[in-house]
Amino acid sequence: MRRARPPPGPAAGPDPGALAELLVPGDSRTASALECTLAWMHVLREARPEHITPLLPSRPDFYDWPAWHELAGTVAGVVDELSAELLALRDVARVAARMNMEREAERWAVLERLESRYRERLAREDRICPHERRREVIAALVDGATPSTRITSSCSWASSTSPASTGPSSAPTATGPPP
Numbered sequence: 001m002r003r004a005r006p007p008p009g010p011a012a013g014p015d016p017g018a019l020a021e022l023l024v025p026g027d028s029r030t031a032s033a034l035e036c037t038l039a040w041m042h043v044l045r046e047a048r049p050e051h052i053t054p055l056l057p058s059r060p061d062f063y064d065w066p067a068w069h070e071l072a073g074t075v076a077g078v079v080d081e082l083s084a085e086l087l088a089l090r091d092v093a094r095v096a097a098r099m100n101m102e103r104e105a106e107r108w109a110v111l112e113r114l115e116s117r118y119r120e121r122l123a124r125e126d127r128i129c130p131h132e133r134r135r136e137v138i139a140a141l142v143d144g145a146t147p148s149t150r151i152t153s154s155c156s157w158a159s160s161t162s163p164a165s166t167g168p169s170s171a172p173t174a175t176g177p178p179p
Helices: 015-022 034-047 063-082 089-098 101-122 131-140 149-154 156-160
Strands: none
Touching: 015 063, 034 063, 063 089, 063 131, 089 101, 131 156
């Protein structure tokens, strides 16, 4: 007898991306979902046709804003899914290449190249991709580095665990949020 799959929603379990957002919340420079989608939209729309042909054999009309927005939302969703699994576009491109899936490898490589332009676009607006921020925090923790003050202060419970004194014992502990 086959077991039924759980329905989508809360009963299906936590969304890994949402869990990551809870563990590493954004700060004032972290781009919103809308800003990320708009940055992807700009990068895709402005890309030279010959550079993105493997990804988009037939491009939407330059002024078809809804089509570009839908495409950008799809790319942003794929990036969200990959990031929730601690993967990046380059990881998929490499796996596709190792599996001799040339066309897929080329499509993912196009996205990987566009991703650097996406990050540059966000940086021009003094924004950072939320996934890039999480990867930086995780890398700092894995390397044993102390998270920066900006990261620590973005956790709502971090400031509430610090005693009011300024002596050596006033440093926040890594025991988690107060009960």
